[in-house]
Amino acid sequence: MGQPALCSIVSTDSPLPATAPWIVLKFGGTSVSTAARWATIRALAHGRRAEGARVLVVVSALSGITDLLKAASQEDDVGARLVIAEQIEARHVELAHCLELPQSAQWRTHMDALRHIVQMETAPADLIPWQASVMAHGELLSSAMGADWLHAAWLDARSVLRASDQPNQSERMQRFSALLETQPDPRAAVELAGLGEILITQGFIARDVHGGTVLLGRGGSDTSAAHFGALLRAARVEIWTDVAGMFSANPRLVPDARLLRRLDYEEAQEIATTGAKVLHARCLAPLRGPRVPLWIKDTERPQLAGTEIGAEAVEASPSIKALSMRKGITLVSMESIGMWQQVGFLADVFAQFKRHGLSVDLIGSAETNVTVSLDSSENLLDSDALATLAADLAQVCRVKVIAPCAAITLVGRGMRGMLHRLQALLAELGGQRVHLISQSSNNLNLTFVTDESAADALLGRMHDLLLQSGALRADDGSIFGPSWRALYAAPMADTGSPWWRAQRVSLLRSAEQGTPKYVYHLPTIRERASALRGMSAVDRWYYALKANSHSAVLRELARAGFGLECVSPGELAEASAVAPETPRLFTPNFAPRDDYAAAFDAGALVCVDSLFPLQKWGDLLAGREIGLRVDLGVGVGHHEKVRTGGSGSKFGLPLADLPAFLAGARRIGARITLLHAHLGSGVLDAAHWAGVYVQLASLAEHVGTLRALDVGGGLGLPQREGEWPLDLAALDAALWDVKRAYPQFELWMEPGRYLVAEAGVLLARVTQVKDKDAYHYLGIDAGMHSLLRPALYGAHHRMVNLSRIDAAADSLYQVVGPICESGDVLGTDRRMPAGEEGDVILIEHAGAYGAVMASEYNRRGLPAQEILE
Numbered sequence: 001m002g003q004p005a006l007c008s009i010v011s012t013d014s015p016l017p018a019t020a021p022w023i024v025l026k027f028g029g030t031s032v033s034t035a036a037r038w039a040t041i042r043a044l045a046h047g048r049r050a051e052g053a054r055v056l057v058v059v060s061a062l063s064g065i066t067d068l069l070k071a072a073s074q075e076d077d078v079g080a081r082l083v084i085a086e087q088i089e090a091r092h093v094e095l096a097h098c099l100e101l102p103q104s105a106q107w108r109t110h111m112d113a114l115r116h117i118v119q120m121e122t123a124p125a126d127l128i129p130w131q132a133s134v135m136a137h138g139e140l141l142s143s144a145m146g147a148d149w150l151h152a153a154w155l156d157a158r159s160v161l162r163a164s165d166q167p168n169q170s171e172r173m174q175r176f177s178a179l180l181e182t183q184p185d186p187r188a189a190v191e192l193a194g195l196g197e198i199l200i201t202q203g204f205i206a207r208d209v210h211g212g213t214v215l216l217g218r219g220g221s222d223t224s225a226a227h228f229g230a231l232l233r234a235a236r237v238e239i240w241t242d243v244a245g246m247f248s249a250n251p252r253l254v255p256d257a258r259l260l261r262r263l264d265y266e267e268a269q270e271i272a273t274t275g276a277k278v279l280h281a282r283c284l285a286p287l288r289g290p291r292v293p294l295w296i297k298d299t300e301r302p303q304l305a306g307t308e309i310g311a312e313a314v315e316a317s318p319s320i321k322a323l324s325m326r327k328g329i330t331l332v333s334m335e336s337i338g339m340w341q342q343v344g345f346l347a348d349v350f351a352q353f354k355r356h357g358l359s360v361d362l363i364g365s366a367e368t369n370v371t372v373s374l375d376s377s378e379n380l381l382d383s384d385a386l387a388t389l390a391a392d393l394a395q396v397c398r399v400k401v402i403a404p405c406a407a408i409t410l411v412g413r414g415m416r417g418m419l420h421r422l423q424a425l426l427a428e429l430g431g432q433r434v435h436l437i438s439q440s441s442n443n444l445n446l447t448f449v450t451d452e453s454a455a456d457a458l459l460g461r462m463h464d465l466l467l468q469s470g471a472l473r474a475d476d477g478s479i480f481g482p483s484w485r486a487l488y489a490a491p492m493a494d495t496g497s498p499w500w501r502a503q504r505v506s507l508l509r510s511a512e513q514g515t516p517k518y519v520y521h522l523p524t525i526r527e528r529a530s531a532l533r534g535m536s537a538v539d540r541w542y543y544a545l546k547a548n549s550h551s552a553v554l555r556e557l558a559r560a561g562f563g564l565e566c567v568s569p570g571e572l573a574e575a576s577a578v579a580p581e582t583p584r585l586f587t588p589n590f591a592p593r594d595d596y597a598a599a600f601d602a603g604a605l606v607c608v609d610s611l612f613p614l615q616k617w618g619d620l621l622a623g624r625e626i627g628l629r630v631d632l633g634v635g636v637g638h639h640e641k642v643r644t645g646g647s648g649s650k651f652g653l654p655l656a657d658l659p660a661f662l663a664g665a666r667r668i669g670a671r672i673t674l675l676h677a678h679l680g681s682g683v684l685d686a687a688h689w690a691g692v693y694v695q696l697a698s699l700a701e702h703v704g705t706l707r708a709l710d711v712g713g714g715l716g717l718p719q720r721e722g723e724w725p726l727d728l729a730a731l732d733a734a735l736w737d738v739k740r741a742y743p744q745f746e747l748w749m750e751p752g753r754y755l756v757a758e759a760g761v762l763l764a765r766v767t768q769v770k771d772k773d774a775y776h777y778l779g780i781d782a783g784m785h786s787l788l789r790p791a792l793y794g795a796h797h798r799m800v801n802l803s804r805i806d807a808a809a810d811s812l813y814q815v816v817g818p819i820c821e822s823g824d825v826l827g828t829d830r831r832m833p834a835g836e837e838g839d840v841i842l843i844e845h846a847g848a849y850g851a852v853m854a855s856e857y858n859r860r861g862l863p864a865q866e867i868l869e
């Protein structure tokens, strides 16, 4: 190591012992650009020192300064370079003014050096070293100012960090994207400790083997901090930046992305390499050997938990950790008829990539084709480079270049063991142009290469599907934190404490009378009903009673002004018995003729969703007023099995059949007064129904006889941490936008779940606990026969141990029922207090599609139901 340059040492507390550990704090450009952020830096540095650690602060240049320096280094005109230097000086002087710092000699020396260097005339051979020296000044200036502000010892990073010699790299790469030597100098820690207890130095810069200045590439300050951390065998390296940590996807594209609280080095490396920008991909390697943990934290909100990266993974079931994306990917597809088993074909092909200096990332191969990807961040790709490569490759095979593409990568340890959870995601990708799929041999990632234009939208969709399928186990709080939206967006409206908390004692008492048991809280249903009735755009509401047909629930909703939407004669009979005056809508699917006849007799408005009834039962429909349910071509919702539109779904008349349907209806004199569509369930996007409304309204003129448009139900409720409740005001406003354009039609909606889900809980008792392999099972007396949703469509129901409501949730359980089916799992990876036989488990949001779907499978009997007024 070279001789460290020392400026000043100030220590306020009693001296630290020689054994005191180091903490390295790194602050990026935005974190050093304002006085407020510097106040945070001071609090953090002095706070760590007060905890008994030596502190090394590593800083980037003020934001924007490196760009200015780069511009100066590329400017031929000396006058223009000086103007840029003045701009840079002004930025620093302004910040110093805000910090009330006098200009120190240290800072002045660097500023003068910059002025001097930009005025130099440079011989072409010296251009690259000169440019590097110019660009190094951003960090020299910010660190000098920081030394004054923090009363810290100033350290020239170049005296410690040395780039390794890379004879195969171009001079430009060696100078601007240098790789640091990884052999730590054992004397370094002792020598740096001799400088003081709080030190400040520069990120991004180092020296080469000849002592000249080199740069570490964009984001290189992270790498500097990591190397210092490794060198000093630091207790940890803290990267302070403008976001709380690594997220499960780019939060700017996917606001529901979850904070990743804990990662091991390999997973974090994979996420950084495959697209996450928050951490420089090179900065983990140096820390892995000496096992120095790395934290990522938000400078503006230091109180937020960040990401901790370390050696040991948390004990948890396998989960996808992140979905990362790289754009600017070029695929080169090489086709050769005679390739199969032809010795040396791959060697010939790859030799061309080497000759052109292009590094290959992903590889897919088949009998007659090899396709590889080139990553624009690793390759200097332009159309000329590709054309010459393609020309050379054409000598050995047929070449096709596919670009621009995006690589979307699922990252998680043990990827192959999670494939069964990716059904829904793979189904989604089945409808996309996927050019290449590649699974890494380290079993950490699975990558899909698609068209770049589709990638942004696809990323959010894929993330949703990973959350919904439980492949990304956001409910495991030891790994995943809140969503970006929950951390940074306007705070969520307080939905208050769930009703059952106040009823805990009576629920426990009720459970003593027998479990499993559904309990419904009517006041909650009333609240939901009145919230919906408050939406002025909707003219008529129907309750989809398939969600919960308990007579007390039906009575309550009929009283609140809801019509009843039924799908079977049984439901129609229940509706007639409970609320004979209430309007009824009958929207069955593949029902027999007699069902339709019964519905007409019962006075319901009958909805038809195929040509068949018109063609075959013309006598039944002749002269009637009917509704028509159409398929708008797509389905929506939280799971494939709740999507009721699109080519894979059995519901609705395909639009291609609309002319035939209209002609058939005219022929028999059936009047279509209602046009209906219901695309799926569990929708949280307030814009969805206005989209359906517009499509129905634009079809309405073809129909001619319509009175009303029914945009279905499907209003969702947040099921997982970080999901956002449906914004009813936004939904109402969006509906009004359409209604103003089509005032001639009434607007109808027919929710089920939204009205009743939260009002119901399922109470069950713990039967047995068992540890098996890595899993801890909590057995309860409710199973898939009592609540089918988890087994049927992977539904997530929050659950709590009502008997131990305040105990620490320190066990990770698979919550299972007593049914002889492997699918009899009500919840996976639930953090709960350790349970004991007889404990009462409460399962939330069980008021919809709970008891109505229960069966007596295994002859276990139906669950009881109870009403709370």
Ligand code: PLP
Residues within 6 Å of the ligand: 544, 547, 565, 587, 644, 678, 680, 681, 682, 712, 713, 714, 715, 750, 751, 752, 753, 754, 848
């Ligand atoms: N309307 C129709 C035609 C349905 O099929 C359903 C549910 O299956 C609903 C309304 C109610 O859906 P949700 O309970 O999700 O609001």
